[in-house]
Each structure stands twice: as C-alpha cells, then as structure tokens.
Amino acid sequence: MDNPPEKKPATTKSRLIATVIKNHRWHKSLFWRAAAPPAPRAIPNALNDESSFRAFGITAALAACLLLSFGAQAQTSNFSAPLPPQATFLQNLPYGPDPLETLDVCRPPPGTPPHPGLLMIHGGGWIHGDKSQMDNWCQRFAQAGFTVANIDYRLASPHGTTPGWPNFQIADTQLAIRWMRAHAAELNLDPTRLCAYGTSAGGYLAVFTANLPKILPGNLAAIAPNIPVTLSCVADAFGPVDLTIPHFQAAAFTRLTGYTQAQNPTLYRNDSPLFYVTPHTPPMLLIHGTQDRLVPIAQSRELSAALQRDNVATQLLTYPGDHSFKGLSPAAIDSIFQQITAFLKTHTTPTP
Numbered sequence: 436m437d438n439p440p441e442k443k444p445a446t447t448k449s450r451l452i453a454t455v456i457k458n459h460r461w462h463k464s465l466f467w468r469a470a471a472p473p474a475p476r477a478i479p480n481a482l483n484d485e486s487s488f489r490a491f492g493i494t495a496a497l498a499a500c501l502l503l504s505f506g507a508q509a510q511t512s513n514f515s516a517p518l519p520p521q522a523t524f525l526q527n528l529p530y531g532p533d534p535l536e537t538l539d540v541c542r543p544p545p546g547t548p549p550h551p552g553l554l555m556i557h558g559g560g561w562i563h564g565d566k567s568q569m570d571n572w573c574q575r576f577a578q579a580g581f582t583v584a585n586i587d588y589r590l591a592s593p594h595g596t597t598p599g600w601p602n603f604q605i606a607d608t609q610l611a612i613r614w615m616r617a618h619a620a621e622l623n624l625d626p627t628r629l630c631a632y633g634t635s636a637g638g639y640l641a642v643f644t645a646n647l648p649k650i651l652p653g654n655l656a657a658i659a660p661n662i663p664v665t666l667s668c669v670a671d672a673f674g675p676v677d678l679t680i681p682h683f684q685a686a687a688f689t690r691l692t693g694y695t696q697a698q699n700p701t702l703y704r705n706d707s708p709l710f711y712v713t714p715h716t717p718p719m720l721l722i723h724g725t726q727d728r729l730v731p732i733a734q735s736r737e738l739s740a741a742l743q744r745d746n747v748a749t750q751l752l753t754y755p756g757d758h759s760f761k762g763l764s765p766a767a768i769d770s771i772f773q774q775i776t777a778f779l780k781t782h783t784t785p786t787p
Contacts, residue, residue: 506777523577530586531655532782536607538564538586538614541577542622549630549669551667551783552615555585555660558635558674558759560687561600562593569634572772576632579776581783582624586611594662596693601643601706606655608644613662628783630668630717632775635759636731638674639708642719647712653758665717668782670775671760672722675730675737678710683731712741718748722771729758750778 479632525540534731543550553576557568566573566585573585608631616626633641645666650656678688679700688703689695696703704710717761719742723735742749752774756762760771 440626463549479691481689481696486629488489492511501546511787524574526706527754531607531610531658533589536583536610537566538611539570540622541573541585542624543577543580543582543585545623547623549619549623549625550580550582551630551687552619552624553581553583553778554615554631554666555583555612556588556631556633556637556640558633558637559590561591561636563590564636573770576776576779579780580741580778582622584611584615591691595690597691598693600691601640602651602653604640604695605643605647605649606653608640609647609650609664610646610655610658612649612664612666613650613659616662617659625783625785628652628667629665630670630779630783631666631675632670632672632779634672635674638671639676640669640674641669642674642676643711645719646708646713649658654777668718668720668779670720670722670778671715671735671738672728673724673730673735676707676734678703678707680731680733684729695786697740709738709741712745712747713784714740714743714747716747718778718782720752720775721748722752722754723776724758724760725753725758726756726762727758748782 490693496578509676513553527537528540529749531538552592555566555569557564557566559565559568566587573583576583586607588611589599589603591600591604611697612629615622615624615629617628618624627744631641634640648663648665650660650664651772674685677683679696681696685696688706692699692702692706694702710717719738720738722734724728732753739749739751752771754760754763754771755765760768763771
C-alpha cells in the first residue's frame with residue numbers, strides 16, 4: 436500500500452502493486468490456480484478441485500478444454516453460476532477460485548422490491564475464524580430486510596510472516612462485493628445500496644475496503660473487472676484501524692508484516708486504514724466496548740475524529756464491556772443490533 440499523504444491519501448496503492456510484483460509467482464493464473472501462502476497451509480491446485488470450476492458454472496471435465504481454448508481470456512470471465520430461485524438461505528457458495536472464498540446468503544422472503552445488500556466479514560485476527568461466527572446475525576439482518584452475504588476469506592498463516600496480508604483479504608472482500616452485484620437480479624438485491632459490517636479483524640477489512648474505491652491489482656482483478664466495489668456505508672465493530680500506535684499488538688503485527696514497528700514504521704502506517712479516510716469515505720458506524728483489552732477504544736475514537744475532520748457522517752456507539760461484546764447481556768447485544776440495523780437502513784433508504 437503506497438504511502439498515504441498526511442491529509443489526502445491517493446486512491447492507488449503502489450505498495451499493493453509492489454507486493455503483487457514481488458509475489459508474482461503466487462498471482463500468475465490465479466483464476467485457475469489458487470494462491471499458495473507459505474507452508475504449512477497449502478492451497479490445492481484449482482485444476483484438481485472440481486468445486487473451483489463449479490463456482491463459475493462449469494464442470495471439471497470441461498475445465499481443461501476451457502483453459503486450452505481460452506487461455507488468459509478465461510481470467511476475465513464474469514460469475515456465471517446460477518443461484519437456486521426462491522431460497523432464503525444459500526450455503527457455501529464459491530465467489531472466487533480459492534477454496535476459502537465462499538459465502539452464505541441470507542435473504543428476505545421473495546416477492547418484495549429489491550433489498551439493500553450487506554456484506555458480513557468475520558473476525559479472528561486474520562488467521563482463524565470463519566463465517567459461522569456470524570450465522571445468527573446473518574439471519575437477523577435478512578429478517579430486517581437485507582440481502583446478506585456472509586463471507587469466508589483467505590487467512591494469513593498462524594506460523595509466520597504472510598506476504599499477502601492484508602492485500603489478499605481486501606481483494607477477497609472486493610471480489611465478494613462484485614459477486615453480490617453480479618447476482619443482484621437473482622438475489623433480488625439493489626446493487627446501488629450495499630453496505631458492510633465487520634467485527635474485529637473483519638471491521639478492519641470493512642473500513643479498508645470502504646476507503647478503496649478501485650479494484651486492487653492482481654489476478655482477482657480480472658474477474659468481473661467492470662463491477663464497482665464501492666460501499667454505501669460501513670458498520671465497524673471494534674476493528675483496529677491504526678497500527679502505528681506504539682506496542683499495539685506488537686507480536687501479532689510483527690508476524691503478519693515480517694517487521695517490527697521500529698524496523699518499518701512506514702509499512703505500519705500504510706497498513707492502517709485510518710490514514711486512507713477522505714471526504715469520499717462512506718458513512719460509518721463505529722461500535723466499541725469501553726473496557727476492550729484487545730483493541731483499545733482509542734482506535735475507534737481516532738477513526739471517528741478522522742471521519743469528522745473530513746465531514747463524513749459517523750456515529751460512535753459505545754458499550755460497557757470488553758472485546759466481542761463480552762460482558763453484555765443478550766438484551767444489551769440485541770439493543771446494539773437494533774442500532775446497527777437502524778444505521779444501515781438510514782444509509783440504504785432509496786432517495787425519492
């Protein structure tokens with residue numbers, strides 16, 4: 436990610452391009468071959484994974500023929516797999532070529548006007564967790580009138596430096612947004628009204644995605660490249676946004692980046708979504724516990740101040756508890772859900 440100016444960062448992230456070039460062996464033919472982070476986590480070759488081709492509406496038997504016939508042209512293909520009609524819950528739908536790029540869809544009953552969309556991004560420190568963490572809220576947001584895509588994404592290695600972080604994860608959220616818009620008619624989704632909700636590491640990805648209006652470079656960019664990745668709003672629950680704070684989760688970010696903050700302060704700044712806020716950033720609701728011991732509430736307060744300086748609509752919703760709503764009663768968590776829902780509806784209501 437390129438070095439953002441002190442006030443108005445550029446929308447093009449040169450460090451991402453440098454990372455793509457540096458790790459070109461991982462990106463080449465990614466549409467057909469899943470990326471392979473460092474051992475011990477190995478991603479199977481997509482040519483040997485029939486489900487990777489079913490994701491795009493073709494069978495493994497045809498895959499080799501398509502690859503030989505179309506070559507690089509196949510990388511520009513749009514999403515083509517049809518979705519089952521009328522179903523209100525669809526599980527483990529691939530939205531990309533990697534086995535971890537799957538999503539669940541929760542949607543309101545059919546027969547009503549197109550609904551606003553919501554991308555849900557789970558937490559887990561970027562190294563663990565999955566979309567099942569969000570199952571309950573996926574269903575609840577659908578009941579509230581949203582077409583929801585609850586996603587898994589490529590995880591960083593828990594055993595050492597992951598050169599692709601956070602580029603791969605942001606590329607996945609952008610690809611999921613394009614998938615939702617590509618299937619808007621089948622999902623009864625209004626593609627012009629699409630927000631994101633993320634928790635912890637997922638909140639970080641939601642905020643970063645909202646601040647990057649263009650598709651990141653790399654082979655995933657060749658999939659549905661003309662579909663926009665912009666968002667109407669974001670709800671960020673206790674996500675870290677400023678990695679430059681001294682001693683903040685030092686061991687975790689050293690493992691992810693390969694450097695300590697002292698060794699590469701510029702990298703830590705460039706990997707902080709806080710510094711990409713502009714007047715074009717969409718409205719944001721920030722949810723944070725006043726007793727959060729994992730991600731201090733100062734992170735959300737700092738983001739709130741940055742958004743206000745650029746006249747971006749923002750709300751900071753605090754609760755008396757720890758990270759991940761720990762210490763809250765079910766009634767208190769339900770109250771937070773209702774406030775998140777109200778915020779999302781405010782920013783996805785069609786204008787007359």
